[in-house]
Amino acid sequence: MSGISFKQVCRHFGSGESRVLALDSISLDVNDEEFVAVVGPSGCGKTTLLRMVAGLDFPNIGEVCVDGRTVVGPGPDRAVVFQQFALFPWKNVRDNIAFGLECKRIGHAQIDASVKRYIDLMHLQGREFAYPHQLSGGMQQRVAIARSYALDPAVLLMDEPFGALDAQTRVIMQEELVRLRKNNKQTVLLITHSVEEAVYLADRVVVMTRRPGRVKTIIDVASVRDREKWNDCEHIEQVMDLPSFVHLRTMIWKILREQL
Numbered sequence: 001m002s003g004i005s006f007k008q009v010c011r012h013f014g015s016g017e018s019r020v021l022a023l024d025s026i027s028l029d030v031n032d033e034e035f036v037a038v039v040g041p042s043g044c045g046k047t048t049l050l051r052m053v054a055g056l057d058f059p060n061i062g063e064v065c066v067d068g069r070t071v072v073g074p075g076p077d078r079a080v081v082f083q084q085f086a087l088f089p090w091k092n093v094r095d096n097i098a099f100g101l102e103c104k105r106i107g108h109a110q111i112d113a114s115v116k117r118y119i120d121l122m123h124l125q126g127r128e129f130a131y132p133h134q135l136s137g138g139m140q141q142r143v144a145i146a147r148s149y150a151l152d153p154a155v156l157l158m159d160e161p162f163g164a165l166d167a168q169t170r171v172i173m174q175e176e177l178v179r180l181r182k183n184n185k186q187t188v189l190l191i192t193h194s195v196e197e198a199v200y201l202a203d204r205v206v207v208m209t210r211r212p213g214r215v216k217t218i219i220d221v222a223s224v225r226d227r228e229k230w231n232d233c234e235h236i237e238q239v240m241d242l243p244s245f246v247h248l249r250t251m252i253w254k255i256l257r258e259q260l
Contacts, residue, residue, distance in 0.1 A: 002067050002077065002154030002187045004030040004053055009062035011048055022048055024212035026062070035181065035188040037198035039252065040208030040216075041259050046191045049213075050157050053189060054080050066155055076104065079148035083160040085140040087132045093143050094119070094128040100151045118146035121180055138169035142176070149184055158190045162197070174200055175236055195252050199245060200236060207252060210259045217255055221248060 009026040012019055023045040030036045038046050051057035052064045055074040064071045066078065079100075087096050094115055101111045119128060122142040132140055141161060148156055162170040174197060181188070192198050198205045203222035206215060225231065228244040239245050 003032045004189060005065040007063040009059040009064060011059050021212040024214050026215060028215055030187060030189055033185040033187055035201060035203045036206060037190040037192055037202035038206045038208060039192060039195060039198050040213060041210045043211050044208045045213030046208060047159055050159050050189060050191050054078055054157050077154040078157060079151050079153040080157045081144050081148050081161045083163040085144050087140055087143055089132050092129045092131050093124055096143050097147045097150050100147060114150045118150045122146045137165050138173060141173060153186060156186045156188045160191055171236055177201060195249055199248050200239060205252060207255050219252060224248060
């Protein structure tokens, strides 16, 4: 099991007159192997939520748990994909993907097999010995995602992972993530400003209020996706043309607009 639980989480920054309440009484469960996207106005605490799951930040009140255990710091059961690609510039593609596995001190044969698998899955063949500066932004993010998946974490945390990419590359990466997820069922928490991205990728979409961030509503996407057979569509534009997709996107935008 690898579910995430926020239990009456509050987080403030500063003190005295400069004290700012960023998150207020957040209670939310992300089920094992579920993909949940969080959207909301800028400054509502979305990234702070993710950082708490990663063990990079902590609540002032309440508790954040992964697999039933309180998060007290970073751990190998959680991997983070950031908006900026965060690759080691002195390591090539293969060595960047292998880095986390080498830290786990597993055998060379297992590392080689895992690296090859994710190079193939992320269509990085032929670029194994290229360095980050020799790759496009989309290719660099493919490497970052491959590195996270290769660790086989129970929980994958994604903070605006495609935000730095151009529009065309972003669409391709969204399609790649859907394809990759069919064979890799980690629990995923995605932070995004894109309503379309949230609806396309997630099983549920959590809409937050403006600061102090609270859970405004949660939209079930998975049941609509299954009923309307979105997975039968080969490309993202086919899904986005469906009335069911348009309805969900419009519903979430109307809720968000109230918070802007």
